[in-house]
Amino acid sequence: MTKTLYKTNLIIFGGDGDLAFRKIFPAIYYRVKGNQLITETNIIVVSRNTNDVNSFFTLLEEHLTLHIPDLEKSILEKIKNMLSYLKMDLTDSKDYIVLAKELAQKKMEQDVFYYSTSSTLFGTISKYLAENGIINEASKIVLEKPLGSDLNTFEQLNKDVRKYFEEKQIYRIDHYLGKETVQNLMVLRFANQIFELAWNAENIDNVQITASESLGVGTRKGYYDKFGALKDMVQNHLLQLLCIVAMEPPAKLNADNVRDEKLKVLKALRPFDKNTVNKGIVKGQYTRGEIDDKYVQSYQEDIDTFDSETETFVALRTYVDNWRWAGVPFYLRTGKRMKRRFSEIVINFKRVPHNVFPSGNKIDRNKLIIRLQPEEKIELVQMMKVPGPGGYRYKPSSLELDYSSSFDERFPDAYERLLMDVIRGDQTLFMREDEVRESWKWINSITENWEKTEQDLELYKAGTWGPGDEVLLPKHKWYQSKEDNL
Ligand code: BG6
Numbered sequence: 001m002t003k004t005l006y007k008t009n010l011i012i013f014g015g016d017g018d019l020a021f022r023k024i025f026p027a028i029y030y031r032v033k034g035n036q037l038i039t040e041t042n043i044i045v046v047s048r049n050t051n052d053v054n055s056f057f058t059l060l061e062e063h064l065t066l067h068i069p070d071l072e073k074s075i076l077e078k079i080k081n082m083l084s085y086l087k088m089d090l091t092d093s094k095d096y097i098v099l100a101k102e103l104a105q106k107k108m109e110q111d112v113f114y115y116s117t118s119s120t121l122f123g124t125i126s127k128y129l130a131e132n133g134i135i136n137e138a139s140k141i142v143l144e145k146p147l148g149s150d151l152n153t154f155e156q157l158n159k160d161v162r163k164y165f166e167e168k169q170i171y172r173i174d175h176y177l178g179k180e181t182v183q184n185l186m187v188l189r190f191a192n193q194i195f196e197l198a199w200n201a202e203n204i205d206n207v208q209i210t211a212s213e214s215l216g217v218g219t220r221k222g223y224y225d226k227f228g229a230l231k232d233m234v235q236n237h238l239l240q241l242l243c244i245v246a247m248e249p250p251a252k253l254n255a256d257n258v259r260d261e262k263l264k265v266l267k268a269l270r271p272f273d274k275n276t277v278n279k280g281i282v283k284g285q286y287t288r289g290e291i292d293d294k295y296v297q298s299y300q301e302d303i304d305t306f307d308s309e310t311e312t313f314v315a316l317r318t319y320v321d322n323w324r325w326a327g328v329p330f331y332l333r334t335g336k337r338m339k340r341r342f343s344e345i346v347i348n349f350k351r352v353p354h355n356v357f358p359s360g361n362k363i364d365r366n367k368l369i370i371r372l373q374p375e376e377k378i379e380l381v382q383m384m385k386v387p388g389p390g391g392y393r394y395k396p397s398s399l400e401l402d403y404s405s406s407f408d409e410r411f412p413d414a415y416e417r418l419l420m421d422v423i424r425g426d427q428t429l430f431m432r433e434d435e436v437r438e439s440w441k442w443i444n445s446i447t448e449n450w451e452k453t454e455q456d457l458e459l460y461k462a463g464t465w466g467p468g469d470e471v472l473l474p475k476h477k478w479y480q481s482k483e484d485n486l
Helices: 018-033 053-067 073-082 093-105 119-131 151-162 180-190 193-198 221-246 255-268 299-303 414-424 433-453
Strands: 008-013 042-047 083-087 110-115 140-143 170-172 204-212 281-287 289-291 294-296 313-319 329-335 342-349 367-373 377-385 394-402 458-461
Touching: 008 018, 008 093, 018 053, 018 073, 018 414, 042 053, 042 073, 042 093, 053 073, 053 083, 073 083, 083 093, 093 119, 110 119, 110 414, 119 140, 119 151, 151 433, 170 414, 170 433, 180 193, 180 221, 180 367, 180 414, 204 221, 221 255, 221 281, 221 299, 221 313, 221 329, 221 342, 221 433, 255 433, 281 299, 281 433
Parallel strands: 008 042, 008 110, 042 083, 110 140, 140 170, 204 329, 281 458
Antiparallel strands: 204 342, 281 313, 289 294, 313 329, 342 367, 367 377, 377 394
16 A cells, blocks of 8 residues: 555535435445555545434445445445544534534544535635634645636636635546546557657547537536536536647656646637637537437426527537647537447548559548547557458458456546545646636637627437538538548
8 A cells, every 4th residue: 555545534525415426435435445445534424414424324325236236245334434424504604613523533644625515615615614723734625517617707716715725735526537548548648659659730630539428417407507518528528638639748747747738738729719619619409309219308308498508519620729739620529318428539640641552442541549438448440451362452440459358457437546546645637727727718719709609509309419510520410430531
């Protein structure tokens, strides 16, 4: 065990909410099981909804049974021994006295406060923690999105938190950065000479980053209708992926080096204006349709609001205006109620400059496909000769590395890695404030010009690949890497 696994009080505000049961506690379970989260850790659940630790534990057991196959009772018991529960109203400063007492009794090397609450409470919680003398230099806080809904609201929220915490104490989660395949992208780029040699505008024709979901908006109607696909997925997850694809190699893989490089990419992103916004972006909303032969209702029916203009799909083309990427389009796409769930990054290389084969048949581009989910894999598409005499026939075929068949290890959820990184104090996979600021600036260039130009929302049937636009999507359809004609 590394020395940097500090003895920790992990305080989870909103610890009986959806995120806690779906992501945080399963992550705790697996890290306890892996003997990484040491059993001296105290987990203090804070909420208003449950009465005591026993009723909380019953709820926890129910949820973990849903999320974890072959749940082991012995691990659950270990978690039970680490748990305590505090009933608190987070908007009432007086209630924090109980927390102060609890932490004074349970002195540890560090206190990690996980804000698994609405972001409207981030400032209030920080203020009351400070007012009640609960925080010190070793305290850390973990923040979940949404970090604002535009540049101004982000600045305000950030200011409210930064009044009490230094940047090095703040862990802003983008769970895409915790995905194994995303971290592997850094290894692929920076531990393999062949890729890095070709990783530039001279050799790459375009980059495509796609997060397609078959789910709809679920229970998060109010939140989603205010945010839409652009702010819910592009501002954070897709831009973070773009940064990792496009950044320069950091001198050493540490938090500030990596984040400095990502920041440079965000600063180089070409903003939209009123002329380019309509040519470079498609936004859509799903109507009724079928997914896997099951009827699904429209977005407006899902949210019970029949004049909503919120986009559930967005596809855009942007450029990273720097030396390495000059002129290379980056296509970002995401949508809900698509035909199928998959997230992937496709690096489309340029065609060979000249066809030497007498048949003159088309030579396809090389493609590097990084499939983030499901069925995580890396695929390199290349031209191969079809065996047999009688001239050169060739066709694209793939070299594939499928994670599940190549590695025996269980595929950990992003939250496991991220949780342990907070405890260890490694901020590499968390967003620094200047990154978030830059990404909101760029998003603002879209939303402001959407307003100015009153860009149309295109409707698409649930269970399809979304609406199309000739500029972005050849053949007016949602692009799928294998069928792509670009
Ligand atoms: C969340 C978005 O951040 O990411 C959701 O708010 C989205 O709308 C989810 O469904 C996608 O995450 P994943 O890991 O399932 O791709």
